[in-house]
Amino acid sequence: MLEVRGLQARYGAIEALRGIDLDVKAGEIVTLIGANGAGKSTLLMTLCGQPRASGGSVRFEGREITRLPTFEIMRLGIAQSPEGRRVFPRMTVLENLKLGAIVADPAHYAADLDRVLTLFPRLAERRDQRGGTLSGGEQQMLAIGRALMSRPRLLLLDEPSLGLAPLLVKQIFATVREINENEGVTVFLVEQNAFHALRLAHRGYVMVNGRITLSGPGSELLANPEVRSAYLEGA
Amino acid sequence: MSPLHAVRDAAIAAFVALAVALPIVGVRTVDTGAVLGVDFRLDWVAAIVATVFLGRLCVLLWMGRRERAPRQAGMLETTALGWLALIGRFLAYGIMGFALILPMMSFADRYVVDTATQVLIYVMLGWGLNVVVGLAGLLDLGYVAFYAVGAYSYALLAQNFGLNFWQCLPLAGLFAAFFGILLGFPVLRLRGDYLAIVTLGFGEMIRIILNNWASFTGGPNGLTSIPRPSFFGLEFSRSAPEGEQTFHQFFGLEYSTLHRLVFMYYLILILAFLTSWAVGRMRKLPVGRAWEALREDEIACQSLGINRTMTKLTAFAIGASFGGFAGSFFATRQGFISPESFTFIESATILAIVVLGGMGSQVGVVLAATVLVLLPEVFRDLAHYRMMVFGLAMVLIMIWRPKGFIGARVPSIRLADFRRPAA
Ligand SMILES: Nc1ncnc2c1ncn2[C@@H]1O[C@H](COP(=O)(O)OP(=O)(O)OP(=O)(O)O)[C@@H](O)[C@H]1O
Ligand SMILES: [Mg+2]
Numbered sequence: 001m002l003e004v005r006g007l008q009a010r011y012g013a014i015e016a017l018r019g020i021d022l023d024v025k026a027g028e029i030v031t032l033i034g035a036n037g038a039g040k041s042t043l044l045m046t047l048c049g050q051p052r053a054s055g056g057s058v059r060f061e062g063r064e065i066t067r068l069p070t071f072e073i074m075r076l077g078i079a080q081s082p083e084g085r086r087v088f089p090r091m092t093v094l095e096n097l098k099l100g101a102i103v104a105d106p107a108h109y110a111a112d113l114d115r116v117l118t119l120f121p122r123l124a125e126r127r128d129q130r131g132g133t134l135s136g137g138e139q140q141m142l143a144i145g146r147a148l149m150s151r152p153r154l155l156l157l158d159e160p161s162l163g164l165a166p167l168l169v170k171q172i173f174a175t176v177r178e179i180n181e182n183e184g185v186t187v188f189l190v191e192q193n194a195f196h197a198l199r200l201a202h203r204g205y206v207m208v209n210g211r212i213t214l215s216g217p218g219s220e221l222l223a224n225p226e227v228r229s230a231y232l233e234g235a
Numbered sequence: 236m237s238p239l240h241a242v243r244d245a246a247i248a249a250f251v252a253l254a255v256a257l258p259i260v261g262v263r264t265v266d267t268g269a270v271l272g273v274d275f276r277l278d279w280v281a282a283i284v285a286t287v288f289l290g291r292l293c294v295l296l297w298m299g300r301r302e303r304a305p306r307q308a309g310m311l312e313t314t315a316l317g318w319l320a321l322i323g324r325f326l327a328y329g330i331m332g333f334a335l336i337l338p339m340m341s342f343a344d345r346y347v348v349d350t351a352t353q354v355l356i357y358v359m360l361g362w363g364l365n366v367v368v369g370l371a372g373l374l375d376l377g378y379v380a381f382y383a384v385g386a387y388s389y390a391l392l393a394q395n396f397g398l399n400f401w402q403c404l405p406l407a408g409l410f411a412a413f414f415g416i417l418l419g420f421p422v423l424r425l426r427g428d429y430l431a432i433v434t435l436g437f438g439e440m441i442r443i444i445l446n447n448w449a450s451f452t453g454g455p456n457g458l459t460s461i462p463r464p465s466f467f468g469l470e471f472s473r474s475a476p477e478g479e480q481t482f483h484q485f486f487g488l489e490y491s492t493l494h495r496l497v498f499m500y501y502l503i504l505i506l507a508f509l510t511s512w513a514v515g516r517m518r519k520l521p522v523g524r525a526w527e528a529l530r531e532d533e534i535a536c537q538s539l540g541i542n543r544t545m546t547k548l549t550a551f552a553i554g555a556s557f558g559g560f561a562g563s564f565f566a567t568r569q570g571f572i573s574p575e576s577f578t579f580i581e582s583a584t585i586l587a588i589v590v591l592g593g594m595g596s597q598v599g600v601v602l603a604a605t606v607l608v609l610l611p612e613v614f615r616d617l618a619h620y621r622m623m624v625f626g627l628a629m630v631l632i633m634i635w636r637p638k639g640f641i642g643a644r645v646p647s648i649r650l651a652d653f654r655r656p657a658a
Contacts, residue, residue: 050537069542070537072540074540079538080538091527091644091646099539103539
């Protein structure tokens with residue numbers, strides 16, 4: 001579904017991605033783990049054309065999307081819940097969700113809203129609250145829910161567990177699995193929480209300094225001593 | 236804030252006042268016959284410094300007391316603000332009703348109707364700028380340019396091609412929208428301060444072009460004898476040309492200059508209503524939602540597939556077209572326009588209306604426009620001091636309502652629009 005070949009990206013003189021090769025197949029949950037500053041968020045953003053790739057290519061469902069403008073990429077069936085959630089602070093939960101569906105067929109809106117609010121009952125309770133006043137976990141739910149409103153086939157999640165209590169992390173991850181299994185949405189998940197992410201994912205990649213250093217099935221990576229010492233210490 | 240801090244802060248304010256007042260108020264040139272002498276007015280300076288010190292102290296102590304009291308609801312905008320929305324609506328209907336019957340009131344003489352028309356022009360300009368500044372969050376300091384484009388479009392089209400007001404109105408809006416896009420393109424990547432500077436320059440550019448392109452725009456002399464609109468072909472003059480009727484003849488009324496004023500009043504009222512309705516509708520359409528989303532978070536917007544370029548350009552174009560409509564009306568009301576009517580101070584006033592009204596609120600704009608137009612009128616008798624009162628009032632309003640009259644954003648989806656999911 002998603003084929004990344006030799007992808008490079010830079011911020012001025014800083015090379016953030018130094019040739020990434022990576023595949024996500026339809027129906028999978030694939031996770032990407034790595035230390036702070038490894039370039040994980042940059043990869044997700046580059047897939048969406050922001051920053052633009054300085055080399056390499058990205059194909060989505062067989063189609064070359066490397067040079068498309070961001071807004072067109074996001075209309076092909078890809079949605080992202082960006083790092084830091086980025087919910088619209090002065091808008092209500094309902095308005096945030098409505099914006100998620102802004103490029104979708106309006107005929108689906110009611111059904112999609114039902115679906116998201118069933119997935120996250122907490123959002124239904126708080127539907128008229130302003131995004132900026134939600135708790136961190138609620139904002140995360142809103143960010144994911146908003147991304148789902150466009151009926152994506154590929155969902156990009158950037159650190160959905162950031163700053164959440166263990167119980168809520170479990171809940172969010174369970175929801176991600178539910179989205180994947182029941183609705184057939186392919187998920188590409190960037191995580192610091194390597195333990196949970198690798199247990200959830202079918203396959204995983206490890207990124208160090210803008211390069212992929214390891215890849216394999218989630219359970220295999222979990223057992224890998226390198227991964228254990230670098231990312232699972234104390235877990 | 237502790238009293239000690241307050242005193243220190245007030246002392247700083249007093250020092251600033253001293254620095255400003257000393258050269259401006261403290262020294263006065265006097266004519267001593269042969270040469271220009273200098274006269275010192277240190278007592279005045281002392282009075283000003285003392286006033287600033289005490290005023291600042293009062294404000295600080297008063298606000299300090301309020302800070303301790305819980306004022307969470309207003310600051311955090313937690314809920315949907317059901318009651319506030321309700322009051323806002325109630326107020327809106329009240330104002331609408333009042334505006335409709337105003338010319339029929341007993342006190343509505345020429346002056347009242349004329350001033351009310353003036354208020355409505357600013358209301359309309361405020362609503363137009365609100366699209367750009369309040370909704371899309373793009374700080375535009377050159378809005379008067381579109382007002383000018385609208386006014387000159389009407390005047391030139393009417394004079395050169397003999398088009399009437401109703402034919403010119405959409406064209407003027409179109410021209411203004413075109414200029415909006417013209418401004419929009421170079422500033423697509425700019426935000427905040429930088430955007431403000433470029434738009435400011437744009438506003439000045441348009442005015443200077445109007446001033447210097449004398450063969451086309453009449454230069455500083457402006458354009459005169461701009462045609463007045465007619466009431467379905469009936470003129471508002473004392474006598475009609477051969478074979479036609481005037482308004483008062485047709486309706487069998489005594490001729491009065493008030494007729495035209497009242498007609499003008501209703502004309503701008505209708506234009507303002509249309510603007511308000513259009514903006515209100517657009518807030519609920521994808522384009523309007525995208526404007527507001529852009530104001531809140533550009534990156535999130537892009538991740539949702541919103542085309543940032545188009546969104547900004549439509550905001551500039553739509554906002555500008557309302558300015559253009561208002562400009563046409565201004566031209567036909569005055570019958571005379573010159574670049575002097577379109578200086579930076581106009582842009583600043585319109586922006587003040589939007590900010591004072593509470594960025595994005597339509598009712599707020601009405602309140603602010605009323606205050607800003609009426610204040611100088613009410614204090615007309617104070618002559619020189621009326622601008623001072625005006626400034627003072629602005630300061631007080633911003634202390635009392637730092638987010639504007641109606642600072643809370645009203646959600647664009649209501650409870651009733653929501654269907655509970657089937658469990
Ligand atoms: N806008 C930017 N301008 C310049 N450098 C940037 C920018 N964004 C990221 N970087 C740099 O690129 C590198 C990769 O950053 P990135 O945000 O992709 O890391 P990450 O893997 O997501 O880290 P984390 O786990 O902390 O979120 C870092 O060295 C960062 O400092
Ligand atoms: Mg990151």
